[in-house]
Amino acid sequence: MLLDAARSAGAEVFQPCRAVAIERDGDRQAVRIQAKGGGCRDEAAILRAPVIVAAHGSWEPGPLPSQLEKQSRPSDLLGFKAHFTASSLPPDLMPLLTFPGGYGGMVLADHGRMSISCCIRRDMLVRLRGSLARERGSRVSAAEAVEHHIMATCRGAREALEQARLDGPWLAAGPIRPGIRVGYEADIFRVGNAAGESHPIIAEGISMALQSGWLLAHELGAAESGQTGREAAGRRYEAAWRGLFSTRILAAEAIARMALGPGGAALMEAVVRNFPRALTLGARLSGKTRSVPGLADARLAR
Secondary structure (H helix, E strand, O other), X not given: OHHHHHHHOOOOOOOOEEEEEEEEEOOEEEEEEEXXXXXXXXXXXXXXXXXXXXXXXXXXXXXXXXXOXXXXXXXXXXXXXXXXXXXXXXXXXXXXXXXXXXXXXXXXOXXXXXXXXXXXXXXXXXXXXXXXXXXXXXXXXXXXXXXXXXXXXXXXXXXXXXXXXXXXXXXXXXXXXXXXXXXXXXXXXXXXXHOEEOOHHXXXXXXXXXXXXXXXXXXXXXXXXXXXXHHHHHHHHHHHHHHHHHHHHHHHHHHHHHHHOOOHHHHHXXXXXXXOHHHHHHHHHOOOOOOOOOOHXXXXXX
């Protein structure tokens, strides 16, 4: 829907292509693009523009100056997702799952399918694959290890999936890189996870990406042309971004640390049971009760 809207608004779409280099070209920047399996058509190999917006996410490494350096750490969180049919999950329930070394969530999605998304520490996943492989006497995929671990340690997921069937393959991405990054640098604006991301435990990733895009569009629309105008817009955008998102990123980190720590499930249950208002506080701190300034009518923040 977003792609169709952009095309209808006049954007020219180059897919399936990826940006492989960004270089200064006078008062503009040149972006070299490349199609999967070969080069894009000659006239589209290099795109030139005065404004570059990096919206490529955070986990995919690459040669662009806006992309994060590739590093692997035992504490990395790797994301997994799958769909199931014939689950017993109630339609009005979106439970948070906690299990040793990770956390996740379940929700009924399109076409009556149940979607389960989770993330798990790299070191835990390595141990799980090794243990399960020795038990079965054969190699075990990461997805198999994750599904087995969740079913063995999380009663809620086990009950919801007891009669369910996997619909399509497990998907994976990562590592997830929660944190706040530079929003404007080297004449490149960043939105979405490229600018910063929260732990997915508060389920605000898509909302933050859309809202950050709106914030940047607002600042660019008010900016004067030229390098000075872009730098001023970059400073305003970074200030607005941090004002809107920094609290929820810090809150998500605190909640995730609780869930990932020893006895995380029991600790979170005790907090909610004894202090039910913690749920309301968590919703407020994670940004679920706050709209983007000036965007209330569009309801995008919801």
